[in-house]
Amino acid sequence: MASRQLRTVLEGGRFFEAPRWHEGAWWTSDFYRHGVYRVTPDGEATRVVEVEGQPSGLGWLPDGSLLISSMKDRRVLRLADGELTTHCDLSGHAIGDLNDMVVDANGHAFVGEFGRLGATPAEDTLVTLKRVAPDGTYSPAAEGLHFPNGMAVSADGRTLLVGESRGRRYSAFDLAADGTLSNRRFWAELDEGQVPGQTRVVPDGCTLDAEGHLWVADTLSDRFVRLAPGGRIVEEIALSDGLHSYACALGGEDGRTLLLAVGRTHGPEARDGDAMLLATEVEVPHAGLP
Template sequence: MGFAEELTAVGVKAPMIRTIARGFAFPEGPRWHEGRLWFADQHGGTVYVLEPDGSIHEHFDVPGGPSGMGWLPNGDLLVVSMDERRLYRRRSDAQLVVHAELADIHSGQSNDMVVDHLGRAYVGNVGFDYFNGEAPRPTCIVAVADEGMVTVAADHLHCPNGSVITPDGRTFIVAETFAFRLTAFDIDAEGRLSNRRIFADLGGYAPDGICLDAEGCVWVAVALANSVVRVREGGEILTQIPIEGARPYACMLGGMDGRDLFICCASDHDPAVTVKVRSGRIDVARVDVGSSGARP
């Protein structure tokens, strides 16, 4: 049975969903950090920090539109600027400073990111000019050391997007959006990626944002299927959560016990549309298996 058929054949009852916040342009890249939900309103140019009930605790602008986020060991936030193809660091005094320049290596908009326990950031990019109709082409993931040095960690990837690192720090999993799969790598002591392999073939459905649970399964936002699905290594679909009235673009486990699945949704992905209609919202589903505890 292929992925498309599995989406309609999953026998597990989907959890109930509630919406906790609305009115954003295009929410993406959610992270649960220190008891709050952080996410990037990419097309709105703003990072939001929400309380668990959806009220806004804080927000700040990021030049070039924010995307992936993660934290250095000293507590500073790293945040990707998509259009500038740059990585910013937000210091404890709330000032944004340039952490690394990515434009010489990233051939398209910089995108999602995960940061390991040493402060090494793995940053993907779209790889081509999607909104101006350029033909897709393979691209790379870069590794940015905590002092800002940039190297290519893996190449020949098809729009490396949402990514996670397992709690033991030994496995990196990335959504290759235009290869319709999740791809895994081993991480060595120096942070290099090797032993590329398919974690899950999604059978023609394009994965976007992902997160990891305590059983080693991956939640995947599948926008064109209007669903978020839980996938086991090897590709078995364990749970499907249909999204009504919007498409899901990213997800993150959080909440007080790690069992709240926060889902970033919007009715469209075109910036010319999203900034006008502001249909973006944050949904929450209560799931059975909590977060892996890995660093977001």
Template structure:
């Protein structure tokens, strides 16, 4: 049994974890900050995002992209601050959330599709792609809360965690960034997927908040490992020097007011056998 140790705590709600350029970077969503932390737990604020940050990614030139949730915009961090890349409000019915950016700079952005915190009934929504020039378009529809996403190392397959579909869904990626050949990559049964990451054996680590665990899943749905967490696991990422550190973003719940009041969010880590692969 693997055990988790706390890297940092006192967070509002950590999401969108990434390993980039030797650093661990994540969104402290309800604190409105993007944060970087080293392996000793020393943290720094990368930028402030007024309308809540979520998914993170990087363009080929190294500039960071960040999803601005409640105004449904994609932002880019330039030397002189955040700049809008695209306004997705006419394409995404509700708050935007996670994102993956491919090697060409195309950003695939999910959204809630409904008001989660007011307990609305889940309904299908869109997956939006934003090209490097800022042109945004819908590339998939009827997605049940598209959340964590990965791209395989060859750049040809996008896999999306559909939280309220309880599945991982795969698409072929076209030369223009379009998606085709939609299929179920893994049926997760009763597990609701949130953030995900891919390893070098083509297995996916999935954060499952309602089950308070992170699971490692093979294509087809076989769960080959489970790691329990003390509260709820909302996202995960493989990184570290050898790609074998599994970072897990945990929190007692996702309610914005409760998260800001309790500051129970953590980044927790453990070592695993198979290293990171693909994107992010």
């Protein structure tokens, strides 16, 4: 596997999550600084909005307004014309904190949640993947997911991939124009031994490329891996110096910059400087959403 040179884009964070490339800049949430940031390619960061309930997933509606999953109060927020409002209150539908989210080209937001976690994954409560329509109304998208987390929509807009962190797998669904999901199947099985030569992967944030592969933050092994459909690892970027992997995104003007959200801890004890954004160049550009 190729060795890649990493460069620092931004330092000083506490916990970066949900990196995205949008309109010529990187965007990211910082859990413990309670903010969403816009970051230029040369690393100049601007705080766009404060989210007291702890921001996670980001996505844009067709009208250009920004949606933000607010973890602790279990709401999807909408930022438009400088005003932050509640797009959809999911507090009556989620049993755990919200986490990552993807918004499709028609404005349907698919939102994951932690669920109720047990001492082992076998004791976890499986949860519903949430769907929020463009007008802010809620409906269940799919049942029985095991900690739905990082997600991606295919380039043709017809497939949704959902990473199930505690289930160690990716599920795929057919995605209709009205946001309906159907035909659930496993896109990748990531437990040890299920794929020849496979080691266990616990998927977090992810990003899709033009060959239909996923770059994935493997939180178990402090690395980023590129997965082929089925789950075979075709490339690995290992971290060092006590850094852990949490999320990634493809972007840049040609879609070939891979941005890596890394940090020294994921807990609320994180301090300024514990998180950073790193980048490297890859051969296959971004595809799909986010």
